[in-house]
Amino acid sequence: MSESITEKKKVLSCIQPSGMLTLGNYLGALKNWLAMQEEFDCTYAVADLHAITVRQEPAKFRSQIYSTCALLLALGLDPIKSTLFVQSHIPEHSQLSWLLSCYTQFGELSRMTQFKEKSQKHADNVNVGLFSYPVLMASDILLYKPDFVPVGADQKQHLEIARDIAMRFNRVYGDVFTIPEPYIPKIGARVMSLQDPAKKMSKSDDNINSFVAILDDRDSIIRKFKRAVTDSDSVVRVSEEKAGVSNLIGIYSAVTGKTASEVEREFEGKGYGEFKLAVGEAVADELAPIKERYEKIIADKAEIERIFKEGDEKAERIARKTYFKAMKKVGFVL
Ligand code: TRP
Numbered sequence: 001m002s003e004s005i006t007e008k009k010k011v012l013s014c015i016q017p018s019g020m021l022t023l024g025n026y027l028g029a030l031k032n033w034l035a036m037q038e039e040f041d042c043t044y045a046v047a048d049l050h051a052i053t054v055r056q057e058p059a060k061f062r063s064q065i066y067s068t069c070a071l072l073l074a075l076g077l078d079p080i081k082s083t084l085f086v087q088s089h090i091p092e093h094s095q096l097s098w099l100l101s102c103y104t105q106f107g108e109l110s111r112m113t114q115f116k117e118k119s120q121k122h123a124d125n126v127n128v129g130l131f132s133y134p135v136l137m138a139s140d141i142l143l144y145k146p147d148f149v150p151v152g153a154d155q156k157q158h159l160e161i162a163r164d165i166a167m168r169f170n171r172v173y174g175d176v177f178t179i180p181e182p183y184i185p186k187i188g189a190r191v192m193s194l195q196d197p198a199k200k201m202s203k204s205d206d207n208i209n210s211f212v213a214i215l216d217d218r219d220s221i222i223r224k225f226k227r228a229v230t231d232s233d234s235v236v237r238v239s240e241e242k243a244g245v246s247n248l249i250g251i252y253s254a255v256t257g258k259t260a261s262e263v264e265r266e267f268e269g270k271g272y273g274e275f276k277l278a279v280g281e282a283v284a285d286e287l288a289p290i291k292e293r294y295e296k297i298i299a300d301k302a303e304i305e306r307i308f309k310e311g312d313e314k315a316e317r318i319a320r321k322t323y324f325k326a327m328k329k330v331g332f333v334l
Pocket of ligand 1: 012013014015016047050136137140141149150151155
């Protein structure tokens, strides 16, 4: 008993290796992943299986799996403190996903907002994987019995269905899965598109000026902020009618640690030109050392493989235990 009092709470999260990660991923989620390493026992995975719900070009996909790992390490993910692994390396994710799909209703998956959106966007490829995506995500989570799962607004519905599936299973078979809570980060900004502040900043946006990639070079970062959409007055102030400017203030606050009102004061009487340049420079300064570390890490693929092999082993031990327990409860002969 005394052991469980001192044990750290567990956290699990995953990120897809689809395309380059953006400033939005960094400020909205990843910065928080890093902060959580101190307080929690964290498990983080590259969700490569989820990525193939939309078509991937093999060579590019493969290199994105490496680069996502490298970037997480460059950001400061510590593979000794935390577990970093690759989802597809642990077969229990797919296996538990099948089991749980038999405890998930067609109707509840049909109501998932992301499924509805993605099946419109990729109307020529509404595959079954896209539909059952939340079940795989539930498996990612439930295998590791986390107390908390940090998720952005767009994944909240998926976490809820994971909780529903877990509770349903536990009601029938007893206490197999831990019911995870969403983790609402203390820090973390919702970063919007620089070209259309009504939309979330996204790496899959066709307009490259709408997002800043973590690995963008200094000049591109500053240029993208210069071109950011604002409005026709020239007051640096947070307001619902000033979505573009509010977004830039949010970014500047997240990077500098200044509060929104401190930022408003700093730019009082100054124009948007000066403000946008300051935001661009602050972001470039924050991202430069990350890019530098990334270049070193990505140059050594063998070291990346060594790191995720270690992570895979740690993950596998836990995943296997949970998976077998669930199978046994259902009545399979093991
Ligand atoms: N679906 C998530 C996303 O696209 C990624 C993900 C996969 C995930 N499995 C997860 C997030 C488990 C949290 C927990 O952002």
